[in-house]
Amino acid sequence: MPCYRCGARQTDPVRGASPWKRAVRREAQVLVCPDCQRVHDLDLDTCASCGSIALICRLGEIECRSCGEVRLARADEPLVTACSPGPARMPGLAAEVEAALDRVLGRS
Ligand SMILES: [Zn+2]
Ligand SMILES: [Zn+2]
Secondary structure, three states, rough: EOOOOOOOOOOOOOOOOOEEEEEEEOOEEEEEHHHHOOOOOOOOOOOOOOOOOOOEOOOOOEOOOOOOEEOOOOOHHHHHHHHOOOOOOOOOHHHHHHHHHHHOOOOO
């Protein structure tokens, strides 16, 4: 993933911590190169509690690595729709298919 701001490519990480920073911008995970970290108008999402930009975006949540605050990403994220009930399951049929597969594949 290149730097979101200047497009620089991350070089192979040397031993130790990468100087690149992970941050969140408009609720998407981005990488910031060492040069751009010095810029002050980074336009990154900040933690509502402590104002830190050290945020991690994961599965519909934004977590602050400074104070540990976790908030949900916007409600229109895919995670929300993924939680809605899907088509009705037919457990009996699934079991039959599974049993048939076992016979075909010689599983016991
Ligand atoms: Zn950059
Ligand atoms: Zn925070």
